[in-house]
Every structure is written in structure tokens, then in C-alpha cells.
Amino acid sequence: MDYWRLNKRMVKLKEALESCQEEYFLPGNSCCAGCGLELALRWAIKALGPNTALVTPASCLNVVVGLWPKTAPNFPFTNMAFAAGAAAATGMSAAFKAKAYRFPGKGWDEITAITFAGDGGTADIGIQGLSGAAERNSDQIYVCYDNEAYMNTGIQRSSSTPHGAWTSTTTKGKDRFKKNLPAIMTAHDIPYVATCSISEPLDLYNKFKKAKSINGCKYIHILAPCPPGWGLESSESIEIARLAVKTGSWILYEVENGIMNLSKASRSLLDTSKRAPLIDYLSRQKRFANISEKDLIELQEYLDHTWKRLEADLLCQDQYPK
Amino acid sequence: MVEAQEDFVQKRETIIIKGNEAAAYAAKSARVQVISAYPITPQTTVVEKLSEFVDNGEMPGTQYIKVESEHSVFASVIGASKAGTRTFTATSGQGIFYAHEMIHWAAGARLPIVVAIASRGPAPPWNIWADFTDVLSQRDTGWMSAFCATHQEIYDEILMSYKVCEDHDILLPKFVAYGGFILSHTSKPVIIEDQDLVDSFLPSLPSEEGWPHIWMDPKRPMMFGNLIMPSSFYLEFRLKIQNAFIRVKEKIKKVTKEFEKIFGRNYGNGLVQEYKMNNVDVGVIIYGDLALQMEQAVDELRDQGYKVGMVKLRHFRPFPTEDIIEVAKKVKLLGVIDRATAFGSQTGGPVSCEVKTALHETQETAKVLPIINGLGGREVTLEQQKNQLKALIKFNETGEIPKDTIHGTLWDGLLEVE
Incomplete structure (x- = not known):
């Protein structure tokens, strides 16, 4: 990276940090040390600002925000039933529009409605409501913080758990592969889909800023490692999330009105040689400690295949009439 | 494109309509702000009629969400009610059973949601005809439930229900049930009341602050529905719901009397x-x-x-x-x-x-x-x-x-x- 580009990046980072000194997810919450969810929510709300109303279905987030009457979020926040996140945010967003009609000029239509759900609440029990909200282009940002299993209930597998990973219900490693939720959401033709990692806070910050500026249904999927669930030291979660990106296991991109763009951290990885070896990512996590050689090979094949398909998609996209 | 009216307009008139349409007219008379619906036989003509009202600009400002399931119907009216709006939906049999989780949620959150139910028998075997097992099986959810015997009573009871539910001493949701097909799909003369008169009977729509106990407002950030430890107030919150059920009997009697005084139709003591x-x-x-x-x-x-x-x-x-x-x-x-x-x-x-x-x-x-x-x-x-x-x-x-x-x-x- 040349000096000029590095400098430009540092300036942007400095700007971002200065513009969001305010904390909205307050200290004193009961997240585990090194919790990926905490960083995801903290940076997301820094980007969106306090004019945000959040719905969270059953997940770790229900618990870590504080037992009644303690409250860590410094913005409107409501807990919801497991399958009900996207629909509740739809209702809330509709209510803001109705209130804007009744009380014009009071800013009711400027509030951002957001659902913040785990991977189980998104990819499993919540997918019907999410798909409905997306098809209706419900005006909200739906966020999936993905720690790749039911961490709140004790590390049971979800459809977002990767192949080969130990969970308390896949004791020999999960046989199936991770469900590709961002692709499913892209297929809904919503105006904005993005993937993020807690290791790239500036990228996450910018994607939330962009999502806020767009009307309709926005979907953001954040990889958020869970130290107890993945078998990490609490100091390792950001590093592991970064390795997920560097190895190409977790690809950062945006899809704006159907056009996909790889984000900076993933762009160079189209070149196979730029990808860190997958084993660097897996070997640091206890959940892959007993992974079989077969599963390891299958994971590598899956990764290679995913990138090949992505490359083909991007090439195909270049052929679209502009 | 139909031009939206500036306000809700309704002159007192007697029209021959289906029971389901009477429910839709009641929602319109109550100036509901958010409607969420999913079709189910025999409720469908309620939501069809409401679509007509909204599409024709007869319910200015009303948001109508057409969701993908009854679970989402109740989730979305809960979201909308929490944010401080008057909400309405209608469903039936299997729809109630599917939404059962959210039905508990609405009562626990003390949201004054009114729901019309064209009652039908539970499956299997499939059944779409009158049977009140759907509403009655929700006995312990914390919802009030009323039965209607006539088309007029559907319209009237929905209006009375908003007045009862939204009372700040009550704040509970309510089902207004009538037999599927027998009332939902037959036509009878129904008096639709003058909008001004209905306005004078009903409480005004929620203020900008919303309900006294729950709101979604960035100016007053607050969290609702937290996890609560057994040693904390869970038991007390449940007792408050039970107490509201004791209080509401007098409230229903009072509202029924007021209704009779204003509109001239008698429903006993209400209960x-x-x-x-x-x-x-x-x-x-x-x-x-x-x-x-x-x-x-x-x-x-x-x-x-x-x-x-x-x-x-x-x-x-x-x-x-x-x-x-x-x-x-x-x-x-x-x-x-x-x-x-x-x-x-x-x-x-x-x-x-x-x-x-x-x-x-x-x-x-x-x-x-x-x-x-x-x-x-x-x-x-x-x-x-x-x-x-x-x-x-x-x-x-x-x-x-x-x-x-x-x-x-x-x-x-x-x-x-x-």
C-alpha cells in the first residue's frame, strides 16, 4: 500500500472515529469478553445514530442488553419473539409512517427501523418473516449477526453453522454446509445487501451509513465470532474474524440494486494466491479441533467453488447492458 | 390513481353488508392507523374490504401491511401498537393457532389491539365453518373475548372494544368473534354511524407520546420486554393483568351504557x-x-x-x-x-x-x-x-x-x- 493511499485511509478512519465518539450501546452490558455481537451492534448504531428504533428477536442480544430493569442500549429497543423480528420492525416502521401523517414535521418518518437478529433468528426460525419483509420491501435494515450457531442456548447447530464445525448437536462435526443467507436475500431483489465482519469496523460503519440512506428493505449480514462457542480466547475474536476474511471463508461485498461489488478486504482474493491458507483460520478454533480430513478437504473445495462461482457471477455482471 | 381524501368521511347510513364488511366498516369508523393482515377463510372479506377503503383513499394516513403469515400479522400489529398507534387485524381458526405465541405477547405487553375473528373449527379434518373453539382456546392468553350474535353487533362491539381496550386503566387486547359464514358471509342491514358521532364516543387516537406504558421514541429511549429474573417483578406484572381483568368488567358495563346513550342500541349490561x-x-x-x-x-x-x-x-x-x-x-x-x-x-x-x-x-x-x-x-x-x-x-x-x-x-x- 503506497503512502498516499495509507494516509487517505487513516484520514477516513480518523474522521469516522471522531464523528462517533458517542456510545449508544453502553458499557456495563453483560456481553462475554470479546463478544462479536457487541462490536457489531456498537459500530452499527454509531453509524446509524440514536434516531434508530431496534427490534431484536430471541438471541444473545435479549440477554446481554441487561436484565430488567437494567438497560444498556441508549436508543429505543424492544425485545421480540424468535420468529417475529422482521415483521415487528415492519409494524414499527408502518407506525412511524402513520405517526408522520398525524404529526407532520416532527421527524417520525426519519427514524430508522432495524431488526437485529442472530443467525438462528434469521436463517432458521425467522426466515419466513424475513423473506416476507424483503418481498414487501419493508422499510427497515435487517441485520443478522452471525456467530454460526445457537450460542444463547448453548452452542447448538444452526443452518448457518459451517461444515465440519463441532456444536453441542453436531458432536462429530456438522455434515451440511453453511446456508448462504446473503445470496437468498439478494435473490429477493431488495435495494441493498451487504456482508460485514467485526474485523473491518470502518467497512461496517460505511455500509450502515449507506443502508440508512436507502429506502426499502436493506439486509446486512455480519460475521461475529463467539469466543465460548468457537473455542477462542476472548482476545482473539477480531483476529479470527479477520482471518475468516483473509482466507476467503467470509467474503465482504455489497449488492446495490442487483449489482455486486466486492469490498476492499475481499477484492484482492479473486487471485487465489492472495488468500491465506484455510487451515490458518480453522486451526485457531477449538470447534474445528477434531475436524476430519474429509471434512477439511470438502471445506476447501467448497471455498474454491464459492469463489469460482463468484468470479463467474462478476464476469457475467460485467456483460450486463449498462 | 384515486385521490386520497383529506379526512375520514362517513355519514350515518344503513347498508346491507356481510358480517365481515361490518367488521371492516368498524375499523374504518375507529380510524385505525395500522392494519396488518393475512387472508384466511372465512375472514377474507374483512381484509378485502379494508384494502378497498385504503386503496380508494378513504382511510387517509392508514398503513396497510399485507404480511406472509398470521404469526407476522400479530408481530407487526404488536410492533405498530408499541410505537403508539391504533391497530386492527382479523383472522380465524388456524390463523389464531399459528399466532398463539404472539397472542400471548400482545397481552403481556399490554397492547390495546382489537382483532375481529370469523370463528371456524380447528383441523383436522379441515373445517372452515362456525365453531368458537378457536377463540375459546385462547382463554389463558390475557386477551378479552366477546361474541357477536348479529351483523350490527359486530360493528358495534368493535367500536366498544377500542374504548374499553385503550382505557389507561385497562390496556388489554381483545377478540371480537362471530360465527364463520353464518355471520361473516351473510348480508343484513347494518347502521354505519356518523364519523363525528363515533369520534365523540371513542377515545382520541394515541397522542404523539403513544401509550402511557410503552413507546418507541428516540427522544425517550427505553427498552421493553427485557429478560426478567424470577426474583424480580414477573409475578407482579402477571398479577397486574389479572387485576385489569377484574377492573374491566365495570368498564365494559360503563362503555355499553354510554354506547346505548349515544347510538341507541342495547346490549344488556355488556357482559x-x-x-x-x-x-x-x-x-x-x-x-x-x-x-x-x-x-x-x-x-x-x-x-x-x-x-x-x-x-x-x-x-x-x-x-x-x-x-x-x-x-x-x-x-x-x-x-x-x-x-x-x-x-x-x-x-x-x-x-x-x-x-x-x-x-x-x-x-x-x-x-x-x-x-x-x-x-x-x-x-x-x-x-x-x-x-x-x-x-x-x-x-x-x-x-x-x-x-x-x-x-x-x-x-x-x-x-x-x-
Whole structure:
């Protein structure tokens, strides 16, 4: 990276940090040390600002925000039933529009409605409501913080758990592969889909800023490692999330009105040689400690295949009439 | 593109409409701000009519969300109600069962949501016809539930319900149920009231601050629905719901009186409506559409000199225990007619269970005979209802238990099968 580009990046980072000194997810919450969810929510709300109303279905987030009457979020926040996140945010967003009609000029239509759900609440029990909200282009940002299993209930597998990973219900490693939720959401033709990692806070910050500026249904999927669930030291979660990106296991991109763009951290990885070896990512996590050689090979094949398909998609996209 | 009106417009008029349309007109008269709906037979024409109103610009400012399931229907009205708006939806049978989780949620969050129910029988086998097991099976959710006997009552009860539910001393959700097809799909004249008059009856729409106990407002950030430890206030919050159910009986009576004063239509004391219950030997407690036909059966038997009367049960929750005790004082035998089941119960259907419980430990000696009929829309004829009354009279005179009684309950209208 040349000096000029590095400098430009540092300036942007400095700007971002200065513009969001305010904390909205307050200290004193009961997240585990090194919790990926905490960083995801903290940076997301820094980007969106306090004019945000959040719905969270059953997940770790229900618990870590504080037992009644303690409250860590410094913005409107409501807990919801497991399958009900996207629909509740739809209702809330509709209510803001109705209130804007009744009380014009009071800013009711400027509030951002957001659902913040785990991977189980998104990819499993919540997918019907999410798909409905997306098809209706419900005006909200739906966020999936993905720690790749039911961490709140004790590390049971979800459809977002990767192949080969130990969970308390896949004791020999999960046989199936991770469900590709961002692709499913892209297929809904919503105006904005993005993937993020807690290791790239500036990228996450910018994607939330962009999502806020767009009307309709926005979907953001954040990889958020869970130290107890993945078998990490609490100091390792950001590093592991970064390795997920560097190895190409977790690809950062945006899809704006159907056009996909790889984000900076993933762009160079189209070149196979730029990808860190997958084993660097897996070997640091206890959940892959007993992974079989077969599963390891299958994971590598899956990764290679995913990138090949992505490359083909991007090439195909270049052929679209502009 | 139809130009939206500036305001809701409605002059008092009598129109011939389906029961479902009466429900839709009531939602419009109540100026509901957010509607969420998913179609289910026999509720569909409620949501169709509302679409028409909204698309034609007759409900300016009203947001109409067409969601993908009943679970999402209730989730979205809960979200909208939390944010401080008047909400409405309608559903039926399987839709209620699917949304059961959110039905509990709405009551726990103390949201004054009003829901029209075109009641239908639970599957399997598939059934889409009148049967109140859907609403009655929600007994312990913390929702109020009312039954309607006429098309007009659907319109009227929905208006009264908003007034009761949104009272700051109450803040509870409510079902307004009527028999699928029997009321939902038949047409009758219904008086739709003048908008100004309805406005003067109903509380004004929620203020900008929303409800007193729950809001979604960045100016007043607050969290709702947190996890609460057993040692904290969970038990107390539940008791508050129970207390509201005790208080709401008086509120319903007051609102029913006010309604009569403004609109001129009488619904008894709101909880029950007696019919020819003076100088009676036997009476029946009955609810929903079957009550209307039973009035005629009572009339005809009265003409023949029998001392019979009936009580129309208007609310299942809150349950009018005190009124039922008073009714029991007037008769020697009470038939309780359920168009619903409570499997495994020792005491007939869901309402007869409640009646027996209400009379338990009182000095009243009126016997109770549970009757179950009309399940899944099975026709109950006038002749059959007259025979039910006659069987009760005979039972009262001779002590002879009706021959069709099974496990202490008269299952009336069974087909002849081996």
C-alpha cells in the first residue's frame, strides 16, 4: 500500500472515529469478553445514530442488553419473539409512517427501523418473516449477526453453522454446509445487501451509513465470532474474524440494486494466491479441533467453488447492458 | 390513481353488508392507523374490504401491511401498537393457532389491539365453518373475548372494544368473534354511524407520546420486554393483568351504557344480555349467532306456556361470574350451550366449565346441563333448539336426564352412527 493511499485511509478512519465518539450501546452490558455481537451492534448504531428504533428477536442480544430493569442500549429497543423480528420492525416502521401523517414535521418518518437478529433468528426460525419483509420491501435494515450457531442456548447447530464445525448437536462435526443467507436475500431483489465482519469496523460503519440512506428493505449480514462457542480466547475474536476474511471463508461485498461489488478486504482474493491458507483460520478454533480430513478437504473445495462461482457471477455482471 | 381524501368521511347510513364488511366498516369508523393482515377463510372479506377503503383513499394516513403469515400479522400489529398507534387485524381458526405465541405477547405487553375473528373449527379434518373453539382456546392468553350474535353487533362491539381496550386503566387486547359464514358471509342491514358521532364516543387516537406504558421514541429511549429474573417483578406484572381483568368488567358495563346513550342500541349490561328471564323455570346460556335463533325458540315455547328464558353471553373474558350467579338464582336448571369443545373436561364445553366454576361454592342450587352442538358449522335448526328447551323442561320436571347425554353432556345433533 503506497503512502498516499495509507494516509487517505487513516484520514477516513480518523474522521469516522471522531464523528462517533458517542456510545449508544453502553458499557456495563453483560456481553462475554470479546463478544462479536457487541462490536457489531456498537459500530452499527454509531453509524446509524440514536434516531434508530431496534427490534431484536430471541438471541444473545435479549440477554446481554441487561436484565430488567437494567438497560444498556441508549436508543429505543424492544425485545421480540424468535420468529417475529422482521415483521415487528415492519409494524414499527408502518407506525412511524402513520405517526408522520398525524404529526407532520416532527421527524417520525426519519427514524430508522432495524431488526437485529442472530443467525438462528434469521436463517432458521425467522426466515419466513424475513423473506416476507424483503418481498414487501419493508422499510427497515435487517441485520443478522452471525456467530454460526445457537450460542444463547448453548452452542447448538444452526443452518448457518459451517461444515465440519463441532456444536453441542453436531458432536462429530456438522455434515451440511453453511446456508448462504446473503445470496437468498439478494435473490429477493431488495435495494441493498451487504456482508460485514467485526474485523473491518470502518467497512461496517460505511455500509450502515449507506443502508440508512436507502429506502426499502436493506439486509446486512455480519460475521461475529463467539469466543465460548468457537473455542477462542476472548482476545482473539477480531483476529479470527479477520482471518475468516483473509482466507476467503467470509467474503465482504455489497449488492446495490442487483449489482455486486466486492469490498476492499475481499477484492484482492479473486487471485487465489492472495488468500491465506484455510487451515490458518480453522486451526485457531477449538470447534474445528477434531475436524476430519474429509471434512477439511470438502471445506476447501467448497471455498474454491464459492469463489469460482463468484468470479463467474462478476464476469457475467460485467456483460450486463449498462 | 384515486385521490386520497383529506379526512375520514362517513355519514350515518344503513347498508346491507356481510358480517365481515361490518367488521371492516368498524375499523374504518375507529380510524385505525395500522392494519396488518393475512387472508384466511372465512375472514377474507374483512381484509378485502379494508384494502378497498385504503386503496380508494378513504382511510387517509392508514398503513396497510399485507404480511406472509398470521404469526407476522400479530408481530407487526404488536410492533405498530408499541410505537403508539391504533391497530386492527382479523383472522380465524388456524390463523389464531399459528399466532398463539404472539397472542400471548400482545397481552403481556399490554397492547390495546382489537382483532375481529370469523370463528371456524380447528383441523383436522379441515373445517372452515362456525365453531368458537378457536377463540375459546385462547382463554389463558390475557386477551378479552366477546361474541357477536348479529351483523350490527359486530360493528358495534368493535367500536366498544377500542374504548374499553385503550382505557389507561385497562390496556388489554381483545377478540371480537362471530360465527364463520353464518355471520361473516351473510348480508343484513347494518347502521354505519356518523364519523363525528363515533369520534365523540371513542377515545382520541394515541397522542404523539403513544401509550402511557410503552413507546418507541428516540427522544425517550427505553427498552421493553427485557429478560426478567424470577426474583424480580414477573409475578407482579402477571398479577397486574389479572387485576385489569377484574377492573374491566365495570368498564365494559360503563362503555355499553354510554354506547346505548349515544347510538341507541342495547346490549344488556355488556357482559350478558338477558332475554325473557323473568318468571322462569329453566334458562339457557348461549353465545354467538345461535343466540339470535334461540330468542325465537324461547318466544315460541313461551307462547306455548313454558317458562323458559335465555341469557346471551357477550364476554367470555372477562367472565361475568357475578351475573351468572344472579341468573342461577332465577332458575332451577340452566342449559349451557357451547359451539366449541374442551376435550377431557368433566364439565362439557369451554363455557359450561366456566359456568359450573362460577356456581361452585355458591348457595345456588340451579343444576347445569352442558350442551354441545353445531361444531364445525353443523346446522342447528330452530326445531332443534326448541327441542333442547323442551328436554331441559322435562329434565327439570321429572329429573330424567336427557337420553342423548354422554359423560354428563348433551351432544345434540349427532348423526345416527353405530
